[in-house]
Amino acid sequence: MNNVNNINKNAIGSSYGRRAASSEGGTIEITVRDALNAAMAEEMDRDEKVFLMGEEVAQYNGAYKVSRGLLDRFGEKRVIDTPITEAGFTGLCVGAALAGLVPICEFMTFNFAMQAIDQIINSGAKTLYMSGGTQPCPIVFRGPNGAAAGVAAQHSQDYTAWYGAIPGLKVVSPYSAEDAKGLLKAAIRDPNPTIFLENEILYGESFPLSVEAQSPDFVLPLGKAKIERPGTDLTIVTHSRNTEFSLKAAEILQKQYNVSAEVINLRTIKPMDIPAIVKSVKKTNRIISVDSGFPAFGFGSEICAQIMESEAFDYLDAPVGRVTGAEVPTPYAIQLEEFSFPTPDIIVKAAKSALYLED
Known part of the structure; x- marks a missing residue:
């Protein structure tokens, strides 16, 4: 070649x-x-x-x-x-x-x-x-x-x-x-x-x-998030494969509840694009984070802290929500493993909680 x-x-x-x-x-x-x-x-x-x-x-x-x-x-x-x-x-x-x-x-x-x-x-x-x-x-x-x-x-x-x-x-x-x-x-x-x-x-x-x-000249800047799906009612901030699950959840929310969810793919965890998250929350007034890590001291905790310490706090109409992996070493059995990580349905449930929607 x-x-x-x-x-x-x-x-x-x-x-x-x-x-x-x-x-x-x-x-x-x-x-x-x-x-x-x-x-x-x-x-x-x-x-x-x-x-x-x-x-x-x-x-x-x-x-x-x-x-x-x-x-x-x-x-x-x-x-x-x-x-x-x-x-x-x-x-x-x-x-x-x-x-x-x-x-x-x-x-x-x-x-x-x-x-x-x-x-x-x-x-x-x-x-x-x-x-x-x-x-x-x-x-x-x-x-x-x-x-x-x-x-x-x-x-x-x-x-x-x-x-x-x-x-x-x-x-x-x-x-x-x-x-x-x-x-x-x-x-x-x-x-x-x-x-x-x-x-x-x-x-x-x-x-x-x-x-x-x-192009061989194509380079994405580190520290810049991407809005995978624009929305007005709820911010979903995530990364990696959970972006796929969040997009599927956003489709369910739109079709079943007429909710417009904005999905932010962070791309870079550190440095994190906090301004993009804050800007989105100012528009939607609600936010949930989605990742596969453990719940304690994790990605979702950092998102929550950043929102609480920024001007976005004054725009919140609901508590910051977290969707995480389970507090357990990942099971070997595939059925149990599926219960241990986020799915579109779990994300939808968290979104409904942030929106105060009842079943």
């Missing part, structure tokens, strides 16, 4: 991506998996200091096939398989970033990143501050976050709140293919250590990719 555009076309036309809604020179359909692949390929083509390291990222094309084809294009010096040693290869990546390279450190799941939490936080996140601003650490830690399906508690935690609490880290949580491509490119170019939380179930889902987003 001679250029990045060829890589993208190969990815889009493969068995991992569909072009059902595509046309020459227009919007195309692409999976989140292929959007991430294209983002890494474009940034590796743009900057020779960028490299990818992790378990099975090279010869096996990635545990989830996100890095498919990158070894053939960029070679074994820039796409590097590692042993099952998260603490080791994460430390190596952080050291490479401190030395001036731009690593993409892939975890097979962020649950395994717990083995390398010292390198991520003490070596990665804190170094710029502790060096008096002289030592940046341009690195992206990426991989699937949260529950997949039937993989039990030790593979199903949502780390959004964990990393969002750490000074020095940027935290990104994309939803669509356009999110994934534009935000990953921004994360790779950012001089700060960035946690990039993907969703395993979303890897195979297809989304429209605009003409603009197909």
Whole structure:
């Protein structure tokens, strides 16, 4: 392949991506998996200091096939398989970033990143501050976050709140293919250590990719939310796969209760686009948050605190509502797992409570 555009076309036309809604020179359909692949390929083509390291990222094309084809294009010096040693290869990546390279450190799941939490936080996140601003650490830690399906508690935690609490880290949580491509490119170019939380179930889902987003120059700014659905009666603020559930809930609210719900896809958890949330609440006067983390000290708690401490408080006509995961390690049994996380029906129930609607 001679250029990045060829890589993208190969990815889009493969068995991992569909072009059902595509046309020459227009919007195309692409999976989140292929959007991430294209983002890494474009940034590796743009900057020779960028490299990818992790378990099975090279010869096996990635545990989830996100890095498919990158070894053939960029070679074994820039796409590097590692042993099952998260603490080791994460430390190596952080050291490479401190030395001036731009690593993409892939975890097979962020649950395994717990083995390398010292390198991520003490070596990665804190170094710029502790060096008096002289030592940046341009690195992206990426991989699937949260529950997949039937993989039990030790593979199903949502780390959004964990990393969002750490000074020095940027935290990104994309939803669509356009999110994934534009935000990953921004994360790779950012001089700060960035946690990039993907969703395993979303890897195979297809989304429209605009003409603009197909360009190698396309980058989404970190810290800017996207209004996925405008509304006037209620604000639903969310991220990652819960954006899909929130949009479905908004459709139910519109059809069954004539309620116009505004759905905000935050995209970036830290820095968080508080002005976008405040602006929406001033219009709708009601807000609920939706995420899959634990209820205590989590994403929803932060949304609530931000609203209560801002001028949006004076516009509230109802308490801030939270929809979260259950206060329990994720069950292995699929029926119990389904009870442990938000669904459109649960979101609708929370929305009705905020709107004081009776069944």
